[in-house]
Amino acid sequence: MRRCRYRLCCLLLGAVLVTSSCGEPEVPEEGLTGGWTTAGCEFSRRPATVTMGGRILPATPPALEAAMARIDAGGRADHAGSYAGLEVDQERVRAIVYRVPSAAFDDFIRLSAEDTCIVVRDAAHSLAELAGWNDRIVADLDAWQANGVRISSVAARHDGVGVEIGTRDVERARSAMPQRYGRSAPLIFVEQGPVIPLGEPGVPTAPQPGG
Structure with a gap:
């Protein structure tokens, strides 16, 4: 029975962040081709x-x-x-x-x-690519539960870094999931307990300076 419908598939499409300002023009940051x-x-x-x-x-x-x-x-x-x-x-x-x-x-x-x-x-990955990975992992949730990997959340990160997987079994997930999806799969593992069901997902906000 599929019970994991809380924050799963919570693709942060069009995420929005909030930071503080000193009113100065942005200085481009280094990147793959430079910001x-x-x-x-x-x-x-x-x-x-x-x-x-x-x-x-x-x-x-x-x-x-x-x-x-x-x-x-x-x-x-x-x-x-x-x-x-x-x-x-x-x-x-x-x-x-x-x-x-x-x-x-x-x-x-x-x-x-x-x-x-x-x-x-x-960004390293597009939203379309990460959405595909997200859907694949969500489709396998019952299998992971049966194998002792309790996944609390799955979300494609808006910055294109990868698909973030919240789980109580970080080490087990980090060892087992790349074996199934490949070592190059853009997976990020974070420790997370059971998630309280959310209402409509909001838009992310940028971290405050120093936070």
């Missing part, structure tokens, strides 16, 4: 906020949210071999797109960004 930024990153912007329940919370400006939606939709539809996912950095009023290097997708990002700030970073 780069759109022209909109040359300008500093005041972070947007929203008041909820008497608390002031960070928010994503409509223009940036629209640019992210265009990039996410186009990445999945027309650039699936490159697009890995994205985040939003609300404090610095920018989005971060992860992609397997592709000149065509980079041109699409520049066009879709308009005057917003988009930071582009390299």
